[in-house]
Amino acid sequence: MPVRRVVLPRRAGSAAEHSAGPARPGAPVRPVLLVVAHGSRDPRHAATVHALARRLRSLRPGVRVETGFLEFDSPSVASVLDRLARQGVRDVVAQPLLLTRAFHAKTDIPGVLRAATGRHPALRIRQAAVLGPSPLLGAALERRLYEAGLTPADKRSTGVVLASAGSSDPEAIAVIAEIAREWRHTGWCAVRPAFASASLPRTEDAVRELRAAGVRRVAVAPYVIAPGRLPDRIAAGAREAGADVLAEVLGPSPEVAALLLRRYDQAAEAPVPPLGLLAGHA
Known part of the structure; x- marks a missing residue:
């Protein structure tokens, strides 16, 4: 059966979006939310990051939202922080747009943030936790599968390949494997993890494994x-x-936006350590 993509219209005002909550009138100025993305030569990557930032601004009009990239795209994280410091901003929450704690969350981003606090001692930066794991991400994954044509009634006859980018970090790989194990208890007939790089199995191998196990319908x-x-x-x-069935990427879904704001709130309420950097943990 050929792969099919069906994009259904999203409902406005979902529960996930409302859970994020607007800024309270008269509330003190909140830290700037700096969304830190990896960056890509593919222009769709930056377009998705900016679409997510727009959704965040609509959900929290009282919070200033900026975007910065580690490589390939502009502006860079360092240049955004330099600009904010010149403008007199003193509090920033750097939110990694990452699903697992791997090299970028543990090394790259903290290094960029430490360098910025070295250049701008008055700038207080907290690094928020990565987005995953979270039940909201599971809800976003199911949303994309249903948009691709599945229904809740299909779960018992459908095997799912949970396909991530991949990492050489054992902690990140373990998280993906654990999410797949948890998904097996939510009604899907079978779930297999897969990776696009660094780790095995690849997506095509996981699909074939499910077929060999007798699964009639396989979704990625x-x-x-x-x-x-x-x-x-x-x-x-x-x-x-x-x-x-092949679902779309998570993108600027309501669940991802709500989760990002949840991580922002958690970091914004935490004290700033002596070095001016809070390394986020899931």
Whole structure:
């Protein structure tokens, strides 16, 4: 059966969006929310990040939202922080747009933030926790599967490949495997993790494994936020192995936006350590 993509209109005002909550009138100025994305040569990546930032601004009009990239795209995280410091901003929450704690969350981002506090001692920066794991991400994954044509009634006859970008970090790989195990208890007939790079199995191998186990319908759910080279590799693997359903990436979904604001709130309420940096933990 060929892979099919069906994009259904999203309902406005979902419960996830309302849970984020607007800024209270008369409330003190909140720290700037700096969304830190990896960046990509694929223009769809930056477009998705900016769409997510727009959704955040609409949900929290009292919070200033900026975006910065580690590489490939502009502005860079360092240049955004320099600009904020010149403008007199004193409090920033840096939110990694990452689903697991791997190299970028543990090394790259803290290094950039430490360098910024070294250049601007008055700038207080907290690094928020990465987004995953979270039940909200599970809800976003199911949303994308249903938009691709599945229904809740299909769960018992559908196997799902949970396809992530991949990492050489054992902690990140363990998180994906644990999410897959948890999903097996939510009604899907079978769930397998897969990775687009660094780790095995690949998406196409996981699809074939489910077929060999007798699963009649196989869906691939990309556990990635924005389009790019690795999500394209996931899609190619799904097509090569004959997956029945291929969901879209998580993108600026209401659940992702609500989760990002939850992480922001948690970091904003935490004290700033002596070095001016709070390294986020899930």
